[in-house]
Amino acid sequence: MININYLQTNVDISKLSNFKTKAFAKLYFEVKSRQDVDKLKEIFDFAKKEKLKVLFIWWGTNLLFAFDMFEWIVIKNCLQWWTYDKKTKILEAYTSEKIRDIAKSLEDDYGQDIWHRFIGLPWTIGWAVVGNAGCFWLETEWNFLEAEVLNLYNYDITILQKNEINFSYRNSIFKEKEGYFIIKVKFDLNEKVEKYSSEVDNIDFRENKQPKWNSGGSFFKNPSKELSAWKAIEEVWLKWYNHNWVLFSPLHANFLINTKLNWDWRDLIYMIDLAKTKVKDRFSIDLEPEVRIITN
Ligand SMILES: Cc1cc2nc3c(=O)[nH]c(=O)nc-3n(C[C@H](O)[C@H](O)[C@H](O)COP(=O)(O)OP(=O)(O)OC[C@H]3O[C@@H](n4cnc5c(N)ncnc54)[C@H](O)[C@@H]3O)c2cc1C
Known part of the structure; x- marks a missing residue:
């Protein structure tokens, strides 16, 4: 049945979910480069033909594997690299980058503290967009500019602008309609916007008040x-x-x-x-x- 030779078989994926339950995937692929993004088209064609479900994973902080062997295809997004332009204050990042690392480096290396409250958070910048993630009233949507996505219906790679994402509380078009593989995201960090201000020390909160x-x-x-x-x-x-x-x-x-x-x-x-x-x-x-x- 397997006719795509770069799909790995029977892979131990226990470490890919934060709960670390013992789990295997029958078919597995890691997206590590732009060339790998192109291969997704072939994998999706194959999945449609064989009627196989596909599961995307970033850092697995929101996934509980309730199976011994996942019978379908697991795709782990490993796309990492980001850049920040100090002049324009534009941040561009592949979606598997961790938001806490970016927020920390923005502060330490660029003197940019807009995302201070995202320091200490465990998820990816991709998820921040999907879930309009937030922390003590600082929400992802405020500085979001655009996302580069692979449309899984027609395989076009397109740019979606903020007004196409339908952000609301902990929600976006990506949560409502699973049809995109999110590749890269862009933010404009010129202005700090927050619903309400908060005095909570988020680093102490994450370090000492969460298990x-x-x-x-x-x-x-x-x-x-x-x-x-x-x-x-x-x-x-x-x-x-x-x-x-x-x-x-x-x-x-x-x-x-x-x-x-x-x-x-x-x-x-x-x-x-x-x-x-x-x-x-x-x-x-x-x-x-x-x-x-x-x-x-
Ligand atoms: C200790 C802790 C504290 C937390 N605190 C907060 C908080 O304060 N505020 C808050 O908002 N949330 C909080 N969360 C939840 C956090 O938002 C998540 O864990 C997040 O849902 C998942 O991040 P992830 O990047 O690991 O994605 P994953 O868990 O790997 O995946 C999440 C979803 O995204 C999908 N996905 C993966 N890759 C792609 C892709 N390329 N394109 C499209 N979809 C894809 C997956 O299929 C899955 O459905 C917390 C979580 C933890 C563990």
């Missing part, structure tokens, strides 16, 4: 303004409960953490289902995961 173990950040969406997910989990006495070294963190009860490497995904699913059932029984509320659970 350090393998996690996907906040696991469930907050059910309502009145009831946050961490509160609901605490109220049903799941804080401190430990199932085979998988637990909701005592530091922040909405962080599902896996305290050992290569643990069985079934233990994480057990805890997720337990939390959902207990919260439903107590509050008649359905907890919805924010983390993307990947199944076959």
Whole structure:
């Protein structure tokens, strides 16, 4: 069945998700260069013909692998390189660059502190655009200019401008319509815009107030303004409960953490289902995961 020789087979992808559960991919490809972007067209044709699903991964901080062997194709985006023009204050970056590294270097090497609040955050700059990610009221959309994308329907490489991205709170066109492979993004860092100012020391917050173990950040969406997910989990006495070294963190009860490497995904699913059932029984509320659970 496999007729594309650069697809690797039966690859261990356990380290590609922040939860580090033991997982393999039947077919695997890393995008490391512009030439590799061209190969995606061929891979997508192949996937369509063979009716195979495709999963993109950046740094896997938002993915929980709930399978032993992923039967379809995993594509890891490894495109890295960025540049900042001190005169024009334009930043250009391939999407697998980590936002915390860029934010830190902008400050240390260029005296540009607009993205100070992004220091310490674990995700990629690609995700920042997809999820309009934000931190203490500093949102990605404010300085965004354009994105270079591969359209997976017609294989055109095009530039999408800000008004085509439909940013809203933690949302964009990329979340609503999966049809693009995002290659590169551009930002104009001339002006600092934020919804509200914040005095929170984000570096101290990330270092000392968030759990350090393998996690996907906040696991469930907050059910309502009145009831946050961490509160609901605490109220049903799941804080401190430990199932085979998988637990909701005592530091922040909405962080599902896996305290050992290569643990069985079934233990994480057990805890997720337990939390959902207990919260439903107590509050008649359905907890919805924010983390993307990947199944076959
Ligand atoms: C400790 C911690 C704290 C966090 N705090 C915050 C916070 O304060 N604010 C906030 O907004 N978020 C927060 N998050 C969530 C954060 O936004 C995510 O983890 C982010 O969703 C994923 O980043 P990633 O770059 O690792 O992408 P991945 O998890 O690898 O992928 C995320 C999604 O993007 C898709 N994707 C991958 N590559 C591409 C591509 N080239 N083109 C199109 N789609 C692609 C994937 O299929 C997947 O659906 C936190 C997470 C952690 C672990």
